[in-house]
Amino acid sequence: DAGVTQSPTHLIKTRGQQVTLRCSPISGHKSVSWYQQVLGQGPQFIFQYYEKEERGRGNFPDRFSARQFPNYSSELNVNALLLGDSALYLCASSLVLGGFGTDTQYFGPGTRLTVL
């Protein structure tokens, strides 16, 4: 069975541009979460979606937005890119919205975004 997939693998953008990252969860998983991982740091929570609704949002500016589609795949959009947005963006899927602590999250390989 396929794991969480993300596209693209790598992306290079310039400041001020916009980017869209994509995630397909494990089949049957209805919850998708997005994390930002800056080099040398742990992942930082951005959003969680469940059944196409936003269920949680981390401390990120409004330049960050996301959505979940009927097939449970998800997109993360970042507008007006800054140099500090350079990071590995991780998507994680889980079976249900059972609480982060008890519901195992399965991470994708991530999208490496470089902003020049």
Next chain:
Amino acid sequence: SQKIEQNSEALNIQEGKTATLTCNYTNYSPAYLQWYRQDPGRGPVFLLLIRENEKEKRKERLKVTFDTTLKQSLFHITASQPADSATYLCALDLSGNTPLVFGKGTRLSVIA
């Protein structure tokens, strides 16, 4: 806000020895604590979860302890192998329904 510290950025040990990684937190004790493994350029992989009312959890060569008095979790890998070399992350969930807060991770190198 909740702060997490993993004892060191890097840890080198000899093959066959037990690796012990530390995760300390401040403020409130989390309802759940998880440990993940992350290889370079890959996403984290879930290893173990321990609840606040559990003292210890084991899975094969892995053992996690949780001491709410010390506000600390220890992660042990017994009979370590070079293939165990990776970054290990601890993550806290304060209430069971809040986003995970990750530590920076500890990069473990097992030397043959």
